[in-house]
Amino acid sequence: MVRWIIIIVSFAVCAAAALSLTIFKEKIKSAFYIGHMERDERVNRMQVEKIIDRLRIAPGDIVADVGVGTGFFSRKIAPRVSSSGKVYAVDINRELLNHIDRGNRREGIENIQTVAAVENDPRIPHRVDLIFICDTLHYIDRQQEYVKTLSGYLKSDGRIAVISFKANWPPMSNKFTEKDLVRWMSNAGLELADSDNFMQDEYLMIFKKK
Numbered sequence: 654m655v656r657w658i659i660i661i662v663s664f665a666v667c668a669a670a671a672l673s674l675t676i677f678k679e680k681i682k683s684a685f686y687i688g689h690m691e692r693d694e695r696v697n698r699m700q701v702e703k704i705i706d707r708l709r710i711a712p713g714d715i716v717a718d719v720g721v722g723t724g725f726f727s728r729k730i731a732p733r734v735s736s737s738g739k740v741y742a743v744d745i746n747r748e749l750l751n752h753i754d755r756g757n758r759r760e761g762i763e764n765i766q767t768v769a770a771v772e773n774d775p776r777i778p779h780r781v782d783l784i785f786i787c788d789t790l791h792y793i794d795r796q797q798e799y800v801k802t803l804s805g806y807l808k809s810d811g812r813i814a815v816i817s818f819k820a821n822w823p824p825m826s827n828k829f830t831e832k833d834l835v836r837w838m839s840n841a842g843l844e845l846a847d848s849d850n851f852m853q854d855e856y857l858m859i860f861k862k863k
Contacts, residue, residue: 698853699816705729707849707857708814714782717741717768717806719775720789724753727765730785736764743768743775773799777806787816788855790834791827797837804841807862813843814859819850834858 705726710716712735718727721742731740742753742765750767757765770776773795777784784803793799803813815834835845835858843860850856 699855700852701726701729703851704816704857705733707847707859708733708783708785710734710783713737715739715741715779716783716785717743717775717777717781719743719770719777719784719786719803720792721753721767722749724749724756724765726785726787727753728756728760728762731762731764734764738764740765741768741777741781742766743770743777745770745772774802775806780806780808780811782808782811784811784813786813788818790815790817791829794827796827796829796833797840800837801841804838804843804862809862812846812859812861813838814857816852816855816857818855820854831856831858 708730710730710733712733714734715738716730716734718724718730718740721727721744724742727740727742734740742750744750744767747769750769753765753767757763766778768776768778772793775784784806786803790796790799800813807813817829817834831848838844838860842863844863845858846861847859848857
């Protein structure tokens with residue numbers, strides 16, 4: 654009996670330690686993203702307004718911003734979908750989602766809904782017109798499988814827009830080429846509809862269902 658109590662207590666301690674470590678790591682990551690993602694230098698370099706224009710978002714659209722980070726792009730997309738549309742702000746980091754929720758309440762934004770994803774599934778609540786994934790796919794394992802999962806969340810005429818780096822960046826990530834991305838999308842039933850490289854160091858590729 655004593656042995657089982659020791660085992661149960663040990664398990665509980667390990668579980669609590671793992672949970673504490675996860676929360677700590679999320680806080681560290683969220684602090685970095687909040688300080689980094691919306692710097693003027695990055696916003697200007699990426700030409701954010703031009704990106705939003707190229708996405709061709711219409712009032713009433715439902716858009717999923719996967720790997721939403723601080724919610725910067727979601728806040729830019731929200732006025733384009735208008736009050737009749739919706740933006741799903743998707744991330745695995747709950748600290749960042751909490752940050753977005755606080756900002757939405759503070760600014761009175763009502764058409765952004767945060768969504769807690771898992772590593773291999775964005776868990777988007779409904780099919781969408783557009784999935785936007787910026788500077789995120791290189792952090793995902795089994796990218797080809799993930800792209801197939803993304804395609805399952807699209808409406809019949811839905812699109813996926815990807816922004817990623819032209820060079821081998823960032824370090825310690827799952828790097829891929831534009832050719833890799835086209836192949837993965839093709840295997841998922843999508844084809845390249847539009848592309849551009851007006852951003853410094855990055856490219857935009859938009860795919861539609863075949």
